[in-house]
Amino acid sequence: MKFERFAFIFSFFIVFVAITGAIIYMDKQNETDTFLQVTVEDGDSLWSIANKFEKSTNISKQEFVKWVQDNNDIHSSIIKPGEVVIVPVEKDQYYQVEQLASE
Template sequence: MKKESIAYIFTFFLVLLAITFVVSYTDKAESLDNFQQVTIENGDSLWEIAERFQDKSNISRQDFVKWVQDNNNLHSTLVKPGDIVFVPIEKKHNVQLNQLASD
């Protein structure tokens, strides 16, 4: 009987962990829908993008790059042309992204 109790407790915590993971993953995906997306062009870097958006964001360039890395699951600051990343600029700002693309 004691082994069954331990099995139930273990199962309960596994289910709780799974639910927590699903809720946190879903919440993050929904929250990114409120932010601008940028398509990386030739010559772009996260630091350059942070500089272009400096007047639209209220955070430092270093914090901007860190936010982009964390919220786009990037393990470095290297990005490739064609990559799409979310930036910490809310969509309500209506930024003209094609005007910000590098030549």
């Protein structure tokens, strides 16, 4: 009787953790969908990308680089040409500024 109760509670806990993890993962995916994606070009670094978008964001370059690393699962400062990274610049805001600049 005790074993069955323990098994039920343990199973419930495992299901709860799995559902919570899935919700958090899906929420993070949806959150990053609103941000600009940049394809890394030859000679680019996280710092040079931060310089490129300096006027499009309100955070420091260090915070920019940290955000890019955290949200793209980059564990070093090395990025390779052809990689696509998400940057902390909202798509809508960036394209509105680009449109105004071209007019």
